[in-house]
Amino acid sequence: xxxxxxxxxxxxxxxxxxxxxxxxxxxxxxxxxxxxxxxxxxxxxxxxxxxxxxxxxxxxxxxxxxxxxxxxxxxxxxxxxxxxxxxxxxxxxxxxxxxxxxxxxxxxxxxxx
Numbered sequence: 306x307x308x309x310x311x312x313x314x315x316x317x318x319x320x321x322x323x324x325x326x327x328x329x330x331x332x333x334x335x336x337x338x339x340x341x342x343x344x345x346x347x348x349x350x351x352x353x354x355x356x357x358x359x360x361x362x363x364x365x366x367x368x369x370x371x372x373x374x375x376x377x378x379x380x381x382x383x384x385x386x387x388x389x390x391x392x393x394x395x396x397x398x399x400x401x402x403x404x405x406x407x408x409x410x411x412x413x414x415x416x417x418x
Contacts, residue, residue: 306337316347331395364408
């Protein structure tokens with residue numbers, strides 16, 4: 306992982322790896338980032354209970370996640386809670402979630418103090 310960047314952007318990337326490999330990737334990102342560095346995760350997140358099942362652009366992220374899990378065994382389902390817990394294991398903390406009005410949302414993680 307090249308160092309020197311203030312942020313690393315991952316779009317539909319970390320969800321394609323099993324936990325063991327994802328942790329290795331995130332730990333390498335942590336080593337490459339400065340103390341104020343961020344990781345921005347761009348993803349279609351499976352809605353939590355009580356959230357609308359359909360995103361504003363008409364996509365059903367839950368159905369999309371099932372299709373990915375069938376195509377790539379071992380990937381995570383795409384719930385925000387799962388990503389938060391995974392990143393926390395690697396020394397990151399969730400700073401904000403940004404909904405874009407499409408099926409794509411962003412989670413911004415900073416290094417834990």
